[in-house]
Amino acid sequence: MNRVGIIGYGITPFTKKDHSTESALLESTRRLFVENPEIMPKEIDAVLVSTNSNTKYLSPILSEMTGVSPKISHTVESLCSSGTNTIVSAYSYIASGLADLVLVAGADRYDSPGQVLEWDNSRGQYKHPVFWASIFSKAYKRRFSVSNEQLAIVPVKNHKQAKDNPNALSEKICTVEDVINSKKITKDLRLLECSRPCTGSASIVLGSEDMVKRLAHSPVWITGIGQKTTSAGFTKNIPSNFMESTKIAGRMSLEMSNKHAKNIDVAEIHDAFSVCEPMALEALGFSADGKGMHTIQELHETDNFKINPRGGLIGAGHPLGATGIAQTIEVTQQLQSNAGNRQVDDPKVGLVHNMSAAATSSTVLVLET
Amino acid sequence: MSFEARLSEGKFCIPECTQCKKTVWPPSEFCNHCFGDVQLREGDFEGKVIEFSQQKEGYFCLVEFESIRIMAGISQCPKLGQTVRMSKCGIINASYSFWVV
Numbered sequence: 295m296n297r298v299g300i301i302g303y304g305i306t307p308f309t310k311k312d313h314s315t316e317s318a319l320l321e322s323t324r325r326l327f328v329e330n331p332e333i334m335p336k337e338i339d340a341v342l343v344s345t346n347s348n349t350k351y352l353s354p355i356l357s358e359m360t361g362v363s364p365k366i367s368h369t370v371e372s373l374c375s376s377g378t379n380t381i382v383s384a385y386s387y388i389a390s391g392l393a394d395l396v397l398v399a400g401a402d403r404y405d406s407p408g409q410v411l412e413w414d415n416s417r418g419q420y421k422h423p424v425f426w427a428s429i430f431s432k433a434y435k436r437r438f439s440v441s442n443e444q445l446a447i448v449p450v451k452n453h454k455q456a457k458d459n460p461n462a463l464s465e466k467i468c469t470v471e472d473v474i475n476s477k478k479i480t481k482d483l484r485l486l487e488c489s490r491p492c493t494g495s496a497s498i499v500l501g502s503e504d505m506v507k508r509l510a511h512s513p514v515w516i517t518g519i520g521q522k523t524t525s526a527g528f529t530k531n532i533p534s535n536f537m538e539s540t541k542i543a544g545r546m547s548l549e550m551s552n553k554h555a556k557n558i559d560v561a562e563i564h565d566a567f568s569v570c571e572p573m574a575l576e577a578l579g580f581s582a583d584g585k586g587m588h589t590i591q592e593l594h595e596t597d598n599f600k601i602n603p604r605g606g607l608i609g610a611g612h613p614l615g616a617t618g619i620a621q622t623i624e625v626t627q628q629l630q631s632n633a634g635n636r637q638v639d640d641p642k643v644g645l646v647h648n649m650s651a652a653a654t655s656s657t658v659l660v661l662e663t
Numbered sequence: 664m665s666f667e668a669r670l671s672e673g674k675f676c677i678p679e680c681t682q683c684k685k686t687v688w689p690p691s692e693f694c695n696h697c698f699g700d701v702q703l704r705e706g707d708f709e710g711k712v713i714e715f716s717q718q719k720e721g722y723f724c725l726v727e728f729e730s731i732r733i734m735a736g737i738s739q740c741p742k743l744g745q746t747v748r749m750s751k752c753g754i755i756n757a758s759y760s761f762w763v764v
């Protein structure tokens with residue numbers, strides 16, 4: 295299998311603006327090509343678009359608008375983890391030899407149809423994600439005797455970290471009291487504990503080993519991939535182990551890269567809602583069961599940006615199809631020591647955790663310099 | 664009749680496979696264990712509350728009927744493990760809706 299690395303990236307600010315999906319997609323791709331003049335559009339042989347938008351034929355559209363005439367071009371959709379799924383598709387094309395240089399571009403709007411999975415009728419009249427999040431939160435607090443105030447540290451930390459991310463939707467820091475006093479979505483979920491839909495786009499170019507050696511200034515390699523789908527419907531989840539797919543995908547990715555959770559220096563975690571961060575840290579082996587909040591509190595108190603340096607989904611915003619790609623860009627920047635005020639101290643190994651629909655499916659990537 | 668046709672009449676049935684007898688959930692035209700045909704079992708099923716939360720004045724819960732788990736509304740604050748029955752169900756705006764007592 296050929297090695298696969300990251301050559302360049304481009305990203306737009308995440309906003310509440312009314313751009314079309316196409317225009318957001320074009321903007322991050324334009325930035326990618328402008329900031330990486332050594333990547334020639336003519337050399338790209340696959341263009342993959344990550345989106346939940348209903349717009350058709352986006353890959354050929356993006357190709358035409360950026361002067362690429364690829365062999366392979368199509369869309370990848372898998373709700374909130376469309377981004378990393380698209381990266382895995384690109385990886386596979388390169389590893390198999392079907393392509394050598396792949397453009398992956400993700401975008402969604404604040405009103406993307408990917409926010410609610412209409413199919414999942416077993417949730418009855420409670421289809422919006424805030425309801426599964428409330429059940430997760432209630433069950434987690436009950437099982438491990440965690441308080442609302444403790445969980446509120448997740449948004450406090452992630453909004454603080456987002457302040458150093460110029461592309462983040464969040465512009466202000468908040469306190470535990472602000473979180474607790476923010477709008478009560480349900481008894482177990484406050485507004486500031488939710489990632490917010492927004493408009494944004496992120497693009498990345500992946501290449502074969504030869505391409506990476508020729509074009510990348512500071513190569514970052516994808517050395518581990520783990521993916522697992524346990525179901526599509528929320529209620530098929532095992533209540534005592536809501537993040538089973540994350541646990542399995544995490545283990546697979548670490549095995550493939552021959553790493554242990556303790557070797558990971560920086561990670562982007564899918565904090566769609568505050569409770570997801572401690573749950574994911576536990577599922578990925580960063581914290582013992584029920585101890586995720588201890589880890590998060592310690593990181594917050596010591597201003598250690600190891601987990602979700604760009605502010606996570608809660609701080610950065612969540613333009614569905616762009617999220618997994620933006621997470622991957624952040625970990626790449628961190629490994630390149632190019633993350634500005636968010637820079638974690640000399641990281642060598644990074645991890646991306648991206649999931650969909652109440653963790654019914656997860657993708658985990660391990661990245662190394 | 665399909666699960667949805669019965670549900671739209673306000674009747675909650677348990678879909679099961681005519682061949683392997685396993686419960687088929689989410690409802691489907693064939694069994695997701697053996698691809699056998701599906702029949703509906705009617706009854707006054709007992710469910711168990713697995714978890715719950717509250718939105719404004721209303722409560723909602725994750726309930727298990729045999730091996731089927733659904734989200735349902737409940738008028739009073741439930742207890743974990745509490746036994747409940749379907750009090751009202753149907754299809755509203757193309758979405759299922761469930762209420763238990």
Ligand SMILES: [Zn+2]
Nearest residue numbers: 680683694697
């Ligand atoms: Zn069967």
